[in-house]
Amino acid sequence: MVPDFPLYMEKVVFAPPPPPDTRFTPARPDKFNKGVLADDGSLLPSKFSMYVDDNMSAAVGEERTRWNMRCSLHSAYLILGQPNLDRRPNAIDLDKFIREPISHECTQLGFRINSQTLIVTIPDEKRATILDVLTNTWGPHRRSFTIKQAAELLGTLLSLCRVCKWGIFLFTNLLKAVHEMLDKNLRRLMHMDEFRLLTEAASRHPTDSSQYRFFASKVARQIWDEKALTWINRQICEELDFITKVFANPSTYKWSAPIPHLIQREPDYPIWQDSCLRGAGGFSFLLCFWWALEWPMFIFLHTIKYLCKGDKSYISINLLEYAAMIFKSRRRHSGLGIFAFRQ
Secondary structure, eight states: OOOOOHHHHTTOOBOOOOOTTOOOOOOOOOSSOOOSBOTTSOBOOOOOEEETTEEEOOOSSHHHHHHHHHHHHHHHHHHHOSOBTTTBOOSSOHHHHTSSOBOSEEEETTEEEETTTTEEEOOHHHHHHHHHIIIIISSTTOOEEOHHHHHHHHHHHHHHGGGOGGGGGGOHHHHHHHHHHHHHHHHHHHTSHHHHHHHHHHHTOTTOHHHHHHHHHHHHHHHHTOOOOEEOOHHHHHHHHHHHHHHHOTTTSOOEEEGGGTSOOOOSSOOEEEEOSSEEEEEETTTTEEEEEEOOHHHHTTSTTTSOTTSTTOOOHHHHHHHHHTOEEEETTTTEEEEOOOO
């Protein structure tokens, strides 16, 4: 028997229902995502997902949502114990439990999720924070940075890229600079007497794993605490300027992604393609199309056939295969765009 939990449930507020003319983005079930309805049309049991101390669930309708919340409270108290402030704190944070009205749109794990449009994006406060960092900390006035400063910025950007897959291509030069700084710091450390002493201490105890853990943590700390500066070159400056432009113009650059692009989904249509040094091609049986093209001569002249891998203008086969993955074939007069993705 699941208790009613009036102390919590009476404080729960539901947002107003959407207007009658609201258009919902349809969600289609597949073998990985079964949906919420059984074959007979009845509702399937709700699923709960835990992330650290957050228990998340989605439901259709107010009645099912309240039932899910009561089940979540009941399970938490069964595992962690009933409230008894003389012995332990309350397992449920009431303020967090009722912080937002129950709605089709909510903030979970730092992202804004909309179940009407099936879009995940970043909250406005996160956008404002990263824009402030890019403008005031990494603005045009900055000339250099340490490895820890760059790593903090990269950590924030990579976290935001969880809902914007193309965002990771906006700071490749900054990422390359951090990799080069890590390599330089490690080489510098290897010539220090302290590093040699640490190595000798760890080698004297080959079976003592604690010695190796201490050695690894000591080395990592010294690498990341290095105060050597790296100058911001033109490529990094251009990246920072464009990233700032992206976050300053949310209506033009939408930092978001449809939920189907973030989860495992069964493909609608299989499409195959491949590339060689002379050209690329692809096809799909179900979509009844095929395409083929020959690379322009200036591309062919910059491949492994004529240039070595160390040449700055060298074009690798991996890049040509990537071009085939994103190649769009437009059926003449129909306006149908088909993107070929490598399976």
